[in-house]
Amino acid sequence: xxxxxxxxxxxxxxxxxxxxxxxxxxxxxxxxxxxxxxxxxxxxxxxxxxxxxxxxxxxxxxxxxxxxxxxxxxxxxxxxxxxxxxxxxxxxxxxxxxxxxxxxxxxxxxxxxxxxxxxxxxxxxxxxxxxxxxxxxxxxxxxxxxxxxxxxxxxxxxxxxxxxxxxxxxxxxxxxxxxxxxxxxxxxxxxxxxxxxxxxxxxxxxxxxxxxxxxxxxxxxxxxxxxxxxxxxxxxxxxxxxxxxxxxxxxxxxxxxxxxxxxxxxxxxxxxxxxxxxxxxxxxxxxxxxxxxxxxxxxxxxxxxxxxxxxxxxxxxxxxxxxxxxxxxxxxxxxxxxxxxxxxxx
Amino acid sequence: xxxxxxxxxxxxxxxxxxxxxxxxxxxxxxxxxxxxxxxxxxxxxxxxxxxxxxxxxxxxxxxxxxxxxxxxxxxxxxxxxxxxxxxxxxxxxxxxxxxxxxxxxxxxxxxxxxxxxxxxxxxxxxxxxxxxxxxxxxxxxxxxxxxxxxxxxxxxxxxxxxxxxxxxxxxxxxxxxxxxxxxxxxxxxxxxxxxxx
Numbered sequence: 001x002x003x004x005x006x007x008x009x010x011x012x013x014x015x016x017x018x019x020x021x022x023x024x025x026x027x028x029x030x031x032x033x034x035x036x037x038x039x040x041x042x043x044x045x046x047x048x049x050x051x052x053x054x055x056x057x058x059x060x061x062x063x064x065x066x067x068x069x070x071x072x073x074x075x076x077x078x079x080x081x082x083x084x085x086x087x088x089x090x091x092x093x094x095x096x097x098x099x100x101x102x103x104x105x106x107x108x109x110x111x112x113x114x115x116x117x118x119x120x121x122x123x124x125x126x127x128x129x130x131x132x133x134x135x136x137x138x139x140x141x142x143x144x145x146x147x148x149x150x151x152x153x154x155x156x157x158x159x160x161x162x163x164x165x166x167x168x169x170x171x172x173x174x175x176x177x178x179x180x181x182x183x184x185x186x187x188x189x190x191x192x193x194x195x196x197x198x199x200x201x202x203x204x205x206x207x208x209x210x211x212x213x214x215x216x217x218x219x220x221x222x223x224x225x226x227x228x229x230x231x232x233x234x235x236x237x238x239x240x241x242x243x244x245x246x247x248x249x250x251x252x253x254x255x256x257x258x259x260x261x262x263x264x265x266x267x268x269x270x271x272x273x274x275x276x277x278x279x280x281x282x283x284x285x286x287x288x289x290x291x292x293x294x295x296x297x298x299x300x301x302x303x304x305x306x307x308x309x310x311x312x313x314x315x316x317x318x319x320x321x322x323x324x325x326x327x328x329x330x331x332x333x334x335x336x337x338x339x340x341x342x343x344x345x346x
Numbered sequence: 347x348x349x350x351x352x353x354x355x356x357x358x359x360x361x362x363x364x365x366x367x368x369x370x371x372x373x374x375x376x377x378x379x380x381x382x383x384x385x386x387x388x389x390x391x392x393x394x395x396x397x398x399x400x401x402x403x404x405x406x407x408x409x410x411x412x413x414x415x416x417x418x419x420x421x422x423x424x425x426x427x428x429x430x431x432x433x434x435x436x437x438x439x440x441x442x443x444x445x446x447x448x449x450x451x452x453x454x455x456x457x458x459x460x461x462x463x464x465x466x467x468x469x470x471x472x473x474x475x476x477x478x479x480x481x482x483x484x485x486x487x488x489x490x491x492x493x494x495x496x497x498x499x500x501x502x503x504x505x506x507x508x509x510x511x512x513x514x515x516x517x518x519x520x521x522x523x524x525x526x527x528x529x530x531x532x533x534x535x536x537x538x539x540x541x542x543x
Contacts, residue, residue, distance in 0.1 A: 007409070008409055011408070011409060011412065011416075015404070015416055015419055015420070019422075022423060023423055023426050023427065026430055030430040030431060030434040031430075033435075034433050034437075037437055116444065118520075
């Protein structure tokens with residue numbers, strides 16, 4: 001009897017274990033694609049609603065960190081307006097609406113991006129003419145006509161219209177309050193430096209201020225040119241090099257500075273042409289914090305078993321940068337070992 | 347050949363929707379448009395073929411007492427794979443079908459064929475049964491969806507087929523319309539079967 005139960009249990013366990021293993025593999029393969037696609041859709045919609053905007057700066061509201069909005073700026077850096085996604089329970093589903101506001105917090109336009117309302121009634125909210133009801137409205141007018149506002153309800157779908165209107169109204173309130181209290185942050189524009197070989201030293205000096213001399217070396221068995229940094233007493237401080245690798249949509253060049261234990265002390269992304277808002281975030285100043293103090297052992301993205309946190313929705317970009325740095329540190333490490341055995345110096 | 351016999355029975359004579367009357371829920375829910383119907387049918391067919399093959403392969407080592415949990419684990423695993431793959435590669439279709447993709451797990455056709463056929467027949471015939479039943483399901487979905495989409499939206503596969511001033515029959519898109527359409531089709535099917543003798 002017990003033996004029977006045991007046998008049944010083992011068989012069921014084995015089959016479940018195999019199924020789970022296969023699912024984990026498929027999940028690993030598809031998750032990055034799904035996240036990146038969702039993020040890309042959001043960016044495309046944002047750009048469509050505010051075509052004049054050149055950059056979208058992501059912000060989280062201080063009062064309610066679940067509320068994320070974007071500050072839209074033109075190519076001069078002037079604020080054009082804001083975009084966000086408002087959501088609310090409609091008649092039979094959660095309705096998500098992406099809204100674009102001008103800098104006076106009036107609605108420029110909006111688009112319902114997710115809904116599952118009654119066909120022929122609530123679903124009119126995705127009709128091309130629906131956003132016109134909201135254009136130019138500000139906070140005071142943002143209620144349905146039945147509640148005393150300016151928004152004309154869809155015939156037979158008051159509940160859907162009200163849900164959308166109220167979600168937009170509440171979101172604007174949070175946003176206005178946040179803009180009033182928050183400090184506008186200066187975003188460092190992505191630094192595009194075409195580093196010619198003799199400028200590499202200058203940049204290394206900027207990133208490793210304590211160093212006095214940079215000795216150029218070419219790694220044996222590789223074309224990598226790297227620099228040995230020493231202080232004014234001739235003590236070894238560390239190394240620097242430029243890593244390059246094809247990422248999602250461009251070749252990314254990153255200058256990396258290591259200490260003498262081959263751990264990253266500083267770095268800077270020199271060139272990139274990745275997806276704005278996703279991979280392009282590698283140019284943000286905070287990106288390098290993910291790499292600081294990391295050594296070879298940790299230099300893989302989390303998905304590959306390392307300690308480098310990927311930019312959300314830009315795993316491919318982060319992985320490319322991370323792996324290019326890692327590969328080059330390995331080359332430098334090997335070269336140091338060869339040189340110390342051979343005892344040669346360039 | 348036995349293989350072809352097992353395959354073709356699912357298309358008409360033992361059609362899972364009109365004859366065996368299984369898988370009613372997704373039929374009613376996903377036939378609002380032909381595109382959704384095809385998507386649903388093909389996804390379910392894929393799961394049906396795969397689960398039939400696996401269940402037939404392990405039929406000799408599945409103890410009778412725990413066969414149902416084992417069937418469900420296998421079916422659920424394939425459905426999850428379909429769900430994740432669709433979300434990654436055809437997100438628009440995945441969004442339209444929404445909750446009905448995960449609900450393929452409890453689509454009675456799949457569990458029904460696993461119990462009635464795959465667990466008692468060899469792999470080749472089980473595969474044929476899966477193909478036939480899956481395609482029969484898809485066929486039925488397309489027929490129902492064609493009627494509902496033309497009447498309820500004036501389109502077929504998104505292309506306008508009704509004259510410009512056609513006022514769509516909203517009821518065709520809603521649940522009652524689904525029941526009515528299905529009822530008429532089943533009645534028609536029964537009439538044709540009786541005539542054949």
